Structure formats: C-alpha cells, structure tokens
Amino acid sequence: MTATVNRQVLLVEKPTGKLGLEHFKLVEGAMPEPKDGEALLRVHYISLDAANRAWMHGATYRAAVETNTVMAGGGIAEVIASNSPSLKPGDIVFGDTGWQDYAAVPAKHLTKMPRLEPMTHLLSIYGIAGLTAYFGLLDIGKPKAGETVVVSVAAGSVGSIVGQIAKIKGCRVVGIAGGKDKCDWLTSELGFDAAVDYKDGAIFKALRAAAPDGIDVYFDNVGGDILEACLAQMNLRGRIACCGAISQYDGAPSASGPRGVPGLIVVKRLTMQGFIVMDYMAKRDEALAELQAWVASGQIKVREDVIDGLENTPQALIGLLAGDNRGKRMIRV
C-alpha cells in the first residue's frame, strides 16, 4: 500500500434550504484500517444521486447522514486488502463507500461486481440506475404494447433507461426534461416519441399534446407539479411508479401534495406504488442478463456523465439537483 493519506469529503452542516458548497469540506484523513470482516477499498467511481440529498433530511430507507462524517454515497471500488473470506484483493465491489479515496467496509455490505469494461457501466446501466429503471417500469408500471408511458427526469440516469425499455416494449414514450437541448436529445438520440420541456411552462398543455391518448404508465422521479399534471391525464387503470420526489429534496419540504389525490385515484382506478430497487435484488441476475442483451443489440444506448476528481463531488451533486447532468453522473476518483 503506497498511499498514506485518505482524502474525504465531509458533510459539515445539514442544509435547511438549497444545498451549497458550504455544507461540505474536503479533509485529509488517515488510511482506514479494515477490522475483522471488513475489506479495505480503493474507490474508483462515486455515484451521484438525487437520493443523496434526501438522506440529509432524515431517515429514509436508510439512516440519515450525520454532520462531520464522510458524506455517504454509493461507489465502485477495488478490494486492496480483506479481512473477510468472501473478498480478495482485486475484486470489484459496489457499496456505500462514501465520498473518499479509501474506505473500510464490512464485506457483508458489499456486492461483488463482474470485471467489465467500461467499469462505469457498473454504476449506470448495470447498477442501481439500470435496475431501478428495469424493475420500476416493468414490475410496477407493467406497460403493455401500444400504451403511453411518460417518464420525468427523462434525461437522467434512470429516466433515460426507462424510456428506452418502454420503447422496446412497444409503447409510445414521452419524456419530461428541463430544456430544449435535453428534449431534442431524447427524441433524436434515444428514440423517445415526444419530449416535454417543463421549463417552458404550460406543462399541462404540452403533456396533452405529447400524449394525446392520455397516460397509461407514469414513471415519477419528481413529484410536485409534474406529478399533478400527469395525474390529471392518466387513463383508466393507469399505473404510477413512484421512484423519487426530486422536486421535494432540495429545499424545505412541500406543504402539500398534488391535487387529485385521492379523487382522481378513485375515479380512474389508478395505482400509485412506491418501490426501492433493493427490494428486487433476488431478481437481479435475470434483469442484468436482459439489460446486457439490449445494450449489446444497440436497443439501449448508455449515456454517462463522468466528472474527474473527488474534490468536485459536492459541486457535481449540486449540479445534478439543478438538472445539469445527462445520463448517469459519477465522479472518477
């Protein structure tokens, strides 16, 4: 082991409003020492996710992140030393490494990943993003050929894959994204049938034009006004896959929810269902096999947004929350 310094990004203050650089601090810590059952990891890529911001609010599906500790985050890492029989040096793993160069993590909290190139795909299409898109769309949304599928944050890591899987399933696909460039990209590069620019205002009307037969499946990454607009245009027995509420993460929580709950849910017999990709891990291999086949055949294009340097992680997350990314954003450490 040559390094003796472990650069770490700490969360030094919990944001009450918008997240800023002042909430983080880059420090130099000592190299971690793996305890019994732990592996020492060299972090290669850190995943940036809207959920990182939600963890600052309080307990979600995991404990809240605490101040003056290393900011939590998923990463792809290589084992450089191991005190666990299940891992050996050279193994590639995914786990909550946190925002740092090196981490000592219990082996039981790590998932062994295949060595494949590009390694970044382990965080995008073959990682949480791809699996979230796969299970959320197919298991919760249950799209049928000919139906209309709408997805928000469509140019993001999950949304861009949701839309492409829906196309494979024979659906009309409408993406909601911020800005004309992203919208053009969705239709010209990713094969979406239509795209709605939510920054253009008049989301309700634009959505009506893009989905003239109504919405059968809405894959919701945002909540708020966009969920409200989609709810109003859902068809009878439509399904809403509740994947995230990015509109609610960065800033004070909203004082109310979308209109139409529960009135429209009753009248249209809608199903709104939340899910967490971790619940589907037993079916992971089957999903990966199908995703790999779609990537190999060119039916899914993988877009990644890789930023160099651990020191840039805070800004990369702030930018992600502002919608700067296209496809899966990650840090190359």
Added chain:
Amino acid sequence: MTATVNRQVLLVEKPTGKLGLEHFKLVEGAMPEPKDGEALLRVHYISLDAANRAWMHGATYRAAVETNTVMAGGGIAEVIASNSPSLKPGDIVFGDTGWQDYAAVPAKHLTKMPRLEPMTHLLSIYGIAGLTAYFGLLDIGKPKAGETVVVSVAAGSVGSIVGQIAKIKGCRVVGIAGGKDKCDWLTSELGFDAAVDYKDGAIFKALRAAAPDGIDVYFDNVGGDILEACLAQMNLRGRIACCGAISQYDGAPSASGPRGVPGLIVVKRLTMQGFIVMDYMAKRDEALAELQAWVASGQIKVREDVIDGLENTPQALIGLLAGDNRGKRMIRV
C-alpha cells in the same frame, strides 16, 4: 296500474359550495311509459351515497347529473310492467332509478336481485355498500391477521362493514368517525379495537395512540387531512384502498393534495389504489355468499338508517354529507 302521478325530485341548480335544499325541487310528473327493452319500475328504496354529491361536480365514473332533470340515484324497485324478455312483473331489481316514485329504465341497466327480507339489506350489506367494503378491503387492502387496519367514515355504510370484515380476518381495527357517540358505538357494538374522533382535533396524535404499531391497511373514504395523517403513519409496504374522497365532495375542490405524496409512498413502498365496485361484478356471487354467512353467524351486524318519504331525500343527502347517518342511509319511498 292505479297511480297516474309520478313524484320526482329534480336537481334545479348545481351547487358551487355546500349542497342545500334550494338545489332541489319536488314536482309531479306523468307516469313514465316504458319503451322497447325497458321496464316500468315502482321504486321502494332509494340509496343515499356521498357519491351522489360527487356526480354534481362533473363526470366521474358516470356522466355528470344535469340540472332540471330527475336527481340520479340508485334504488331498489319492483318491476310492474316490462318490455324486455329478461324481466317480468314482480321482479326485484337494483339500478339508477333516480329520485322518483316510478321510473322506466332499460332492462340491461338493471340488476335482478333476490327477494329477501328485509329488502333494505339489498341496499346495505348485500348492495353496493357491502360489496364495496368486501372487495376494497380484501382485494385492494389485502389485510393479514395481526395487521392494523384503519378505516375512515367508520360509522358509515361502507366503513362499518369494512371494520367488521377486518375483525373477522384477525386484524386490529381502528375506526375514524365524527363524534364520541359514533366512536363509542364502533367499539362497544361493532367490535372495533379503537376509534378516533376526528372532530376532537389532534387526529395525528389520537391515531398514533389508537394504532401504536402503525397502519398496514388504510381504507380511505375521505381524502384530505385524514388521509394525510394516515399516510404519515403507514408501515412499510402498507396498502391504501382509495374508495372515496368525501371531504372533497361538498364544496369547492381542494387546491392541493395530502403532504407525503409521493415522498412517503416511495420511502415506505406504499401502494395507493383506487377502485370502483362495478369492476368486481364478475365475483359478486362469491362475495354475497360469504357476506350472507357472516350475517347469519352474527359476525357482521347490519346497521341501517331508513328515512320515510321521497320528499325527504334532499335533506337526507345533505345530512349524510354532514355525517348524520350511522350505517346505510336510505329513503323508503
């Protein structure tokens, strides 16, 4: 046929705020003449339902009711003449008879009912109310023994049956109702484990005390603040059966929905699902057989609130919307 006058209650104005007597008018019309395929009906009982009010807002799962026509409503009636081979004089039917003494209705829109006593049960436990409770709780809520089931409008026609079925299934049952008398009745007469008086304020805290292990199934008849309080206390993978939104019917529609949508739905992997009892008609006989067995064994007590006189129908609906009824409210014509 001896009668020559058909008393009818017309909706003469659509309410923009609270429903009042001024929105109705009792008139004397001519006896209807059944056309080809229609049956002439003598109406015996008219069902009063919160949904009657929702129909005045606009199209729901049926077309909106129009002004200066007979107010729509379900009724139990006897066939006195028939121009359809499927019905004969003496048959008992359920259908949208409207608020009147006599109606001519296409036979295909009528459901033939068994002749049983008391006939009122055809509108309560063996009617829409009982079937709504049965399918909404069992098919959407999917309660398991030992789970906590919460139902709102618990002293109403549907809620009082939902709670009793949930008890039969071995659940802890909490009813939400307005006023101490109703709450006492739920626990002392109907076997609910606890009751929460929403008029007492502090609904959130009272619910926490009544459902200390959280809520697994919430059968929602109201929407609004009560839905919001329940959402916050749902357990992981909880189910919300969206049956109605009575809090939203009488007055201007709410400008927003409950907090926690979709945030809590995601984090807790909740399912919110709307349903309409008509979707379950293929499984009706099976449900009726089970309900009849429970009534016969005394496991379900049927409470009805029967008011005499067609002229009292408007006031009976106004009172129902204010929560005056206990059990199924209906008019004996």
